[in-house]
Amino acid sequence: MAKSAARVHSTEQGTAMKSKRVRMGLGIAGAVVVLATIGAAIAAQDKYSLKVANGVAFSEFRGYEAWEAISISHNGPHLALTLGNPAMIQAFKAGIPGNGKPFPDGAKMAKVHWEANKNEAFPGQPLLPGDQSDVDFMVKDSKRFADSGGWGYAVFKYDPATSTFRPGNQSDKPPQGNDAKCGAACHTVVKDKDYVFTEYARR
Numbered sequence: 001m002a003k004s005a006a007r008v009h010s011t012e013q014g015t016a017m018k019s020k021r022v023r024m025g026l027g028i029a030g031a032v033v034v035l036a037t038i039g040a041a042i043a044a045q046d047k048y049s050l051k052v053a054n055g056v057a058f059s060e061f062r063g064y065e066a067w068e069a070i071s072i073s074h075n076g077p078h079l080a081l082t083l084g085n086p087a088m089i090q091a092f093k094a095g096i097p098g099n100g101k102p103f104p105d106g107a108k109m110a111k112v113h114w115e116a117n118k119n120e121a122f123p124g125q126p127l128l129p130g131d132q133s134d135v136d137f138m139v140k141d142s143k144r145f146a147d148s149g150g151w152g153y154a155v156f157k158y159d160p161a162t163s164t165f166r167p168g169n170q171s172d173k174p175p176q177g178n179d180a181k182c183g184a185a186c187h188t189v190v191k192d193k194d195y196v197f198t199e200y201a202r203r
Helices: 002-044 086-093 184-193
Strands: 068-075 078-084 108-118 127-140 151-159 164-167
Touching (some): 068 086, 078 086, 086 108
Antiparallel strands (some): 068 078, 078 108, 108 127, 127 151, 151 164
């Protein structure tokens, strides 16, 4: 009887352990599936499919990462690099807007913002780019955006955790209007410069 009871007890223990291992395995498998699903969603994002209301699309700025630099800036917690497509760069080099002429249709700018991180290990403790915050776009099309000074605007916020972009919205800091006029009101103070704050930096 004692041996029989011991065998029953041993069998029950083995069954319990197997059940526990099965549950753990299912839990791990479930986590892997969830992570794989998230990973697939992240990998599947095509940023060039994004657009804001009134039609300013990410795809209009394809290749902006390789455009020529116009200027850099530091504002509050962010560092920024402003880039221009060939039409924008040529206009700057021709003296626009200082010569009183407007930027031509087709001129585009991209402004990439990063979190400003101080590197205390480097001489002078410089501020260096950390996580990307967003990318802002401007495109000149005097017919398409006649009611906003000829410029269309777009802001796309970046999420470092998922490596994905989304259109800016009113919950962002600062709030962003989710349409092609989101920067129009701010840029009216430089109307005499064809609504462009950035100046081409000598090099």
